[in-house]
Amino acid sequence: MEQSELLCTATDVAYALLCSGAEIYRVEEAVLRIFDAYGVSGGSVFAIPSLLIVSIRHEDSLPLTNIRRIRENGTDVEKIRACNDLCRRICAQRLSAQQIRQELAIIAKKPTYTFGQILVAYAVVAFGFTLVFGGGLLDAVAALIAGAAVKLTLHQLEKYDTNFFFTTILASFVAAAVASLCVVFGLGAMPDKIIIGTLMLLVPGTALTSSMRDIMAGDLIAGLTRLATALIIATGIALGAGFALTLLRTLGVA
């Protein structure tokens, strides 16, 4: 495979992994393994959640560099699995650039669950965790509503280019407000359990886990970035719920 093609291919695979929330070491190893499979030893890669830099230099030729900026980090477990699998196959079978592009296109087109399914999922997560943390059945039903409200809020906010801190505050506000109002209207008796169950939708479990795995692997910049993200989200959750409860209590509602 030609050098620039190899560079672009490796970058594309790594980019797909990074956008789906893979660990930094997985992204960087993917690039190096692909280079290795095609016999290129002068490759370099650097990745953090918001930036990917890949460079290739084969023997006496000039080095080529490709950089990709990542604006939005989602988590897509299936895409991570598929890209990881593709990377293995690239190394095992030495696929052509054309084939790799086709495979990547297939992966990119893979559907996520529909909005309706995810809406129900949000509701059920809140429902489940309310029960886990000691809420009653009515509390859990209230959490269904609160969980769905959170997803609707997040969905609406996607249309605007807001930062994740603000989004978290707003979503947490909605969660606490809806949960408290449900209790006011007689659905459920333990507003704190409902709120906690619903807030589990927002807690930065993925950021915390990924940050630890990155730090463990030696990728301190990425690890600390993700850790900061986790802390900011946690603060946003506290602030949002705090605003909602203060507001409702001041109004004499909750």
Added chain:
Amino acid sequence: MLEMLYAFGTSFIACFAFCFILNVRDRILFFAPLGGALCWVVYEFLLPFAPMMVCYFSATVALSIYAELLARLLKTPVTSFLLIGLLPLVPGGGIYYTMEYALAGEFTAFLSKLLETISIAGCLALGVLVVSTVVRFGRLVKKHAKKDCSHLPPA
């Protein structure tokens, strides 16, 4: 016993639903929430016998071992199981009560809960770290023993 079953069932439902948010597919839809439910039961089971931090740590270690085992069995990245499975342990309640104490002006309780929440997060992190380090060390040992260049890292 019944409480354990209840804890298992409810945490399984919650984690299962969460799989849809992270676009988990196929068999992992069953095994990832299973990990979450298992680690939550480990935590609840140990809670009467050990300090809270030890319980969180142990539950995380249990989950990480489960995740590493299943990653190899199902040929899937470890994160598939960790991201879903760790969710019940993340201290959402801690964040909420920290905030409540701050709102109520109870400064000591706020600080205490804040430190507790941070410590729990730290225990989770330690649990993940410890198992990952052991696994990586094991892989390195195997690599040197094989003296082979085609060391494709496992999923």
